[in-house]
Amino acid sequence: xxxxxxxxxxxxxxxxxxxxxxxxxxxxxxxxxxxxxxxxxxxxxxxxxxxxxxxxxxxxxxxxxxxxxxxxxxxxxxxxxxxxxxxxxxxxxxxxxxxxxxxxxxxxxxxxxxxxxxxxxxxxxxxxxxxxxxxxxxxxxxxxxxxxxxxxxxxxxxxxxxxxxxxxxxxxxxxxxxxxxxxxxxxxxxxxxxxxxxxxxxxxxxxxxxxxxxxxxxxxxxxxxxxxxxxxxxxxxxxxxxxxxxxxxxxxxxxxxxxxxxxxxxxxxxxxxxxxxxxxxxxxxxxxxxxxxxxxxxxxxxxxxxxxxxxxxxxxxxxxxxxxxxxxxxxxxxxxxxxxxxxxxxxxxxxxxxxxxxxxxxxxxxxxxxxxxxxxxxxxxxxxxxxxxxxxxxxxxxxxxxxxxxxxxxxxxxxxxxxxxxxxxxxxxxxxxxxxxxxxxxxxxxxxxxxxxxxxxxxxxx
Numbered sequence: 510x511x512x513x514x515x516x517x518x519x520x521x522x523x524x525x526x527x528x529x530x531x532x533x534x535x536x537x538x539x540x541x542x543x544x545x546x547x548x549x550x551x552x553x554x555x556x557x558x559x560x561x562x563x564x565x566x567x568x569x570x571x572x573x574x575x576x577x578x579x580x581x582x583x584x585x586x587x588x589x590x591x592x593x594x595x596x597x598x599x600x601x602x603x604x605x606x607x608x609x610x611x612x613x614x615x616x617x618x619x620x621x622x623x624x625x626x627x628x629x630x631x632x633x634x635x636x637x638x639x640x641x642x643x644x645x646x647x648x649x650x651x652x653x654x655x656x657x658x659x660x661x662x663x664x665x666x667x668x669x670x671x672x673x674x675x676x677x678x679x680x681x682x683x684x685x686x687x688x689x690x691x692x693x694x695x696x697x698x699x700x701x702x703x704x705x706x707x708x709x710x711x712x713x714x715x716x717x718x719x720x721x722x723x724x725x726x727x728x729x730x731x732x733x734x735x736x737x738x739x740x741x742x743x744x745x746x747x748x749x750x751x752x753x754x755x756x757x758x759x760x761x762x763x764x765x766x767x768x769x770x771x772x773x774x775x776x777x778x779x780x781x782x783x784x785x786x787x788x789x790x791x792x793x794x795x796x797x798x799x800x801x802x803x804x805x806x807x808x809x810x811x812x813x814x815x816x817x818x819x820x821x822x823x824x825x826x827x828x829x830x831x832x833x834x835x836x837x838x839x840x841x842x843x844x845x846x847x848x849x850x851x852x853x854x855x856x857x858x859x860x861x862x863x864x865x866x867x868x869x870x871x872x873x874x875x876x877x878x879x880x881x882x883x884x885x886x887x888x889x890x891x892x893x894x895x896x897x898x899x900x901x902x903x904x905x906x907x908x909x910x911x912x913x914x915x916x917x918x919x920x921x922x923x924x925x926x927x928x929x930x931x932x933x934x935x936x937x938x939x940x941x942x943x944x945x946x947x948x949x950x951x952x953x954x955x956x957x958x959x960x961x962x963x964x965x966x967x968x969x970x971x
Contacts, residue, residue, distance in 0.1 A: 511536065516645050519635060519824070522616050522625030525567060529624040534572050534614075536648060537626050538579035541612060543652035544644045545585060549609035549631065558586030558659070560606055562599035562666060563614040564698040564758050566624050567723040569593070572614045576626070577661045580612075584656015590666040593721075595698045595759030596627060597855035598670040604633040604851070605669050615698070615758040618731035621724050627758075634827045634852035671702065674858045677850065678865040680710050686868035689713040691752035692860075693740040695730040696722045699759030702857050712864075715747050725757075732756050732763025732843055732856070734771050741769035751867065751874040755856035761843035762856040764863065766875035774843040775802035775890050775964075777859065780877050781845065782837055784866045786812045793836030793848060796826045799928040800841040800949055800962045807885045820929035821951070827852045841892075841962065886944040888964055891971040895959045902959045906931060906952045917948055930960075940966040 514521055514533055521537055523529040545559060559580055563573035570593070577587040588606050590599070596613050603611040611629035619625075628636045628644060636644070690707065694700040696718050704716040717739050718728075728736040732754035744752040744765055754763040764772040778797070782805060785791055794815040797805050809816040814836070819825035823846070826838035830852035839845035844854035847862075866877065882888070897905075908914050909931040915922050921936040930951030937946040946965035953960065965971045 511651065514648055516641050520625055520627035522619060522623055525622050525624050531572065531575055534575050535579050538576045539583065539653050540644050540647035541628060542580050542583035542585055543647040543654045545609055546654050548643065552609040553585065557607055557609045558588060560588045560599060560602040560608045560611040562590040562594040562602065565593050565696060565700065565721045565723060566616060569614045569624060572624065576612050576614065581659045581661050583654045584659050586659040587661045588664050589661055591663040592667060593698045594666045595702065595857060597760050597851060597853050598666050600629045600633045600851050600853040601670045601673055602666045603629050603631065613758065617758050618729060618756040618761065620729050632831060632852060635824045637828060638824060671706065673850065674861055677858065678861050683864050683868045684710050684712050688750040688867055690864060691740055691743045691747060691749045692716045693718050693737060693752065693754040694759065695728060695732065695754060695756060696720065696725050697730045697755060697757040697759055699755035699857055703753065703860055715743060717743050730757035732761055737763055737765065741765045741771065745769040751863065753860035753863065755860065759856045760854040762845065762859040763843055764874060766878065767873045768875060772874055772878060773890055774841060775804065776878050776881065777863065778839045778845050779804045779808060779881050780866055781859065781862055782808050783881065785836055788869060791836055793834045796829045796835055796838030798826065798840040799932065801839065802888050802890060802964060803945055804881065804885050804888045818928060823854050887940045887966040888944050889966065889968045889971050890964050893961045895961060897957060897959050899957050902952045902957060905959060906950055909933065909950050937965060937970055946970060
């Protein structure tokens with residue numbers, strides 16, 4: 510009996526050689542082909558095909574060739590990237606090559622021994638839950654569609670993708686500002702892209718972890734502490750004005766300021782939102798996930814913009830981007846999307862935008878964060894993942910949901926929200942009236958893990 514393949518929120522991931530085998534890659538590819546033939550038949554009849562890209566992980570390029578061969582065997586033409594490419598670069602390629610969808614061989618920010626496949630829909634963004642379920646159904650049915658063998662052609666995905674991002678920034682202004690940047694692609698698919706843009710445009714920079722090393726030695730390719738410690742050290746040692754990191758498939762961003770101090774994704778999202786509203790004046794609403802900072806609510810409210818709050822996961826943000834006019838949307842984990850580019854997270858684009866904000870405002874990253882805190886209140890954030898038994902995990906969430914927990918650490922619970930997990934708003938000390946302290950409890954659906962998120966007006970309170 511074939512091994513069971515389970516899809517997560519963003520496609521399929523598995524341990525290399527145990528779950529992620531070439532045979533399983535073929536099975537998932539045939540399911541994608543069957544889905545496309547049933548749901549994108551009109552596009553396929555017009556000669557449109559599927560784009561395929563891959564990251565820097567072990568066996569990613571070979572797996573991408575296998576995906577391409579499997580799709581072509583089912584009669585679907587394929588445009589395959591001629592080099593590793595960030596996930597948002599594949600989403601852009603869906604639009605650029607007028608494809609019906611895209612497949613990326615990647616396991617994003619997972620440890621070195623994982624790999625997987627993500628599916629990108631015809632609109633150039635993450636597949637909706639309905640699309641993922643439909644592909645899973647094809648997989649369970651062991652779909653194996655037939656067709657006249659189609660062509661696989663290689664193409665340059667990077668050049669048009671980089672050109673598309675440069676339309677959003679004044680690169681000359683960034684050069685004139687004379688800031689120096691550190692860049693950490695974490696051995697991932699973003700390697701050489703941001704550094705290449707800076708190099709070509711005479712912007713001083715230094716890149717670390719820029720080589721291909723599928724073992725990701727000493728780190729997981731996730732742009733948070735402690736994995737960006739080399740970036741932080743480099744910023745201090747090389748006297749840079751900011752450091753930017755992207756994860757393994759470069760759809761998430763992390764950063765540190767000129768002192769080598771980590772700047773979380775909430776502050777990055779807030780800086781970009783404020784700049785887009787105050788300096789660009791672009792239209793559109795704002796979307797954030799349930800675990801993201803309340804500072805975004807304050808900024809949106811000040812500018813009279815509607816703010817949507819979704820369950821956790823960028824696919825929910827994408828859903829609203831497809832339905833409404835959205836300016837920007839993002840999540841706590843560093844995935845932020847600019848809707849007029851793509852309904853997709855993009856770490857490299859966000860790093861370029863941060864550099865543009867610094868140049869236009871004439872401020873370092875620390876100064877931009879300080880300006881936010883002064884104007885919109887002190888917002889400090891923390892997250893802890895507790896490895897506890899399933900009984901403790903489920904019992905805690907149940908008591909919080911049932912109203913049995915009335916205070917946390919001596920602070921009274923004022924109200925509860927249950928969009929995704931249980932958010933408890935607390936009557937805790939505030940440095941100002943703008944920040945409301947809260948604690949969010951979320952139980953992992955698959956592991957003995959309880960995730961805690963908190964925001965308050967001081968790091969000590971968090």
